[in-house]
Amino acid sequence: MTGYQRVLLKLSGEVFGGGQVGLDLDVINATASEVAEVARSGVEVGIVVGGGNFFRGAELQQRGMERARADYMGMLGTVMNCLALQDFVEKHGVETRVQTAITMGQVAEPYIPRRAIRHMEKGRVVIFGAGAGMPFFSTDTVAAQRALETRCEVILMGKQGVDGVYDSDPNQNADATKFESLTYDEFLTRDLKVADATAVSLARDNDIDMVFFNLSTPGTIGRAVRGEKIGTTVSR
Ligand code: UDP
DSSP states (O other): OOOOSEEEEEEOHHHHHTTSSSOOHHHHHHHHHHHHHHHHTTOEEEEEEOOTTTOOHHHHHHTTOOHHHHHHHHHHHHHHHHHHHHHHHHHTTOOEEEEESSOOTTTOEEOOHHHHHHHHHTTOEEEEESTTSSTTOOHHHHHHHHHHHTTOSEEEEEESSOOSEESSOTTTOTTOOEESEEEHHHHHHTTOSSSOHHHHHHHHHHTOEEEEEETTSTTHHHHHHTTOOOSEEEEO
16 A cells, blocks of 8 residues: 555535535535545546536437537536635635636636646645547546546546446345456456446556545545545455
8 A cells, every 4th residue: 555646636516516416515615525535645536527417428329419510518517526626725824727728818828738637746635627628538538538638647536426337227126336446458358337438448548547436435535545545445
């Protein structure tokens, strides 16, 4: 158990909404407090933010919208989450920068990887928004991409209320069994839905571990960053 120096944390939209549509500021504040504590301990932190608490492109498509336009709405939703997180992390005394993949100069910096690394080196938490800026992608895939490009050591996949990877949805199936660890190939062969396959294959091809853990349990971000055995690790 060594602990990491630079981590990429993925926060899905459901974390921001506390399971509902919109924002649950108490949940965001609690998450921000843990992020700030980790950053203050000297660990460099990048965060990729999801947006499912506002819009998911695939769902809007099913209700009649054109997919690409719906996906842009999804990406814009992630930016609102970024700003909320930024606000609370800064309230906890840690500097942050938001970088978005869709340029919006009044609210955020554009995504500039070398600059993101520089911010992290200076102890600023960098919050990545607007996904990849491209429809048909997911923020899970962006988490893997940003982790690789900004040279993070691990992808920490924070989930709302689920403490790892299960063989079926534990919210729907009482007999669902949790995996302590999985290989990338096992994850992909079983077609597990907790992260999208593109993200996992990108992690596999570049050999970076993914740790899935429950954000709803206080203190888990710190434990994951310290390399404690929590949740489910997906690795080679
Ligand atoms: N999205 C996209 N391209 C990206 C990232 C996200 O089109 O690179 C859109 C897509 O419609 C997705 C939505 O943004 O459904 C919200 O992101 P995601 O579903 O990954 O959020 P999460 O499930 O983590 O809350």
